[in-house]
Amino acid sequence: MISFRAASVAVPPALPGDPDPVLLRPATLELAERRIAVVGCNGSGKSTLLRLINGLVRPTSGAVSVDGLDSVRDVRRLRRHVGFLFTDPLSQLVMPVVVEDVELSLKATIRDRHARRAAALAALAAVGLEHLAERSVYDLSGGERQLVALASVLAAGQRVLVADEPTTLLDLRNNALLQRTLFGTLGGQVDQVVYATHDLDFAARADRLLVVDNGTVVYDGAAPAGVQAYRELALGNAGAGSGPR
Amino acid sequence: MRGNAMLLGLRIPGRSPVHRAPLWAKYAVLAAGGTAMVLWRGPWTAAAALGLSLLLYALAGRRVLAAWTGPLRSLWWLFALLAVHQWWLNGPAGALAVVGTMVAGLQLARLLLLTTAQADLVDGLARAARPLRFVGADPEAFALAVGLMLRSIPAVAGAMQDVGDAARARGLGRNPVALAAPVVVSTVAFAHQTGDALAARGILDRDPEAP
Secondary structure (H helix, E strand, O other): OEEEEEEEEEOOOOOOOOOOOEEEEEEEEEEOOOEEEEEEOOOOOHHHHHHHHOOOOOOOEEEEEEOOEEOOOOHHHHHHHEEEEOOOHHHHOOOOEHHHHHHHHHOOOOOOHHHHHHHHHHHHHHOOOHHHOOOEHHHOOHHHHHHHHHHHHHOOOOOEEEEEOOOOOOOHHHHHHHHHHHHOHHHHOOOEEEEEOOOHHHHHOOOEEEEEEOOEEEEEEOHHHHHHHHHHHHHHHHHHOOOOO | OOOOOOOOOOOOOOOOHHHHOOHHHHHHHHHHHHHHHHHOOOHHHHHHHHHHHHHHHHHOOHHHHHHHHHHHHHHHHHHHHHHHHHHHHHHHHHHHHHHHHHHHHHHHHHHHHHHOOHHHHHHHHHHHOHHHHHHOOOHHHHHHHHHHHHHHHHHHHHHHHHHHHHHHHOOOOOOHHHHHHHHHHHHHHHHHHHHHHHHHHOOOOOOOOOO
16 A cells, blocks of 8 residues: 655755745545556656655655555665666666676675575566576666566565656567566566556556646546546647647 | 677676686786786786786686687777887887786786676675775775776766767767767766666665664
8 A cells, every 4th residue: 555645745946935846746645556557748747756655755745655664764664665667777777797686686685695696586587587697788678678677676575666667768569578577477476566657558557547747646546537638638738838848 | 878888898607717716816816917017027027928818718718718809909009009109119029018018917807807797896895895894984885886887887988979979960070078068967867867776776775673
């Protein structure tokens, strides 16, 4: 269960005296579904909403917690419970060799080197990538890199996954492979997946969908109707000439 | 952003005696070779060190031996320039001494990188940096920082290539000063993303129970 209790995020204003620019207006949400999609235009506050869940952004007011772990007080334990997948896998792969990168996630929890290697190989096997263990991360295709990054962020046994546009850089085939892995292969390990995306077919597969606009959750409900609401919102805005933000 | 192949060499996995040698032994050979080349500088030492490097590369396997010529292929002009200059100043023996010593030193150092997993290098560095604890530093963080630096070299090289390509696509020149700003901006953005990714994975977090 992911709960937002009147959580909001504001940043200091550019000029003193201006009102604080708000990235996210107070949101109260109880997310218990298995697959939750977040859609919205560029700069709407999707990323801020996702980052709150794993403590990468702290709420300026209110609170966020996942399965009882507060995103500020219990942030370290929270991160062992909630994995975060970014858009660009290269920026989150730290080590040059696949298995070494997965091992890095396990360093804090497994002291013994052999046990750590075995656990890393098991994490790779969970996403079907054990054959790439010894490869350089620079030699992999974009899709393989994203799956390796997925194995790395879930290696420590995380039960909740937050993914910020995980398929944006992938081709159609790798996009399908990632979705299959998220929703099929990892079904046993991961209890909840929260993902932001611009791929509306991907968004439509969610059990619940949030539409974010201008820092506010403007739609919260079933996915197909939500995709329709987002279409009207985005294309309506463009027609009214408010311009890209 | 592109991830580029490393100039100095990515590890070539293998099971040769050189691969399996402990890290300290590899460093000892490197340090001894380097010291000998400085103490007994001359064409004979340079030739012997070059021979030793070839021998060790051969011992490490065929693929490692094939990598011996790597830096010579891309940097040959530098060594050629240096050799001509030294020949003119000090004669052929002097040229062999200087260029041979440089190439041999480079090759011995590369052998260490080619045959050691980066995780082992980083672990070794963390062990070597243990005394830092007495001045309040965290050896694990230090080792991770060095690992991050090594891994960021190809990323920065990729950023430079991207920015250069973008400038050419717009018909702009290759003025290095003009290219520097966007490279720095994209490098800082990459560093931010890396920092977020490290934080999100909780990589340097200690057990919450510990103080």
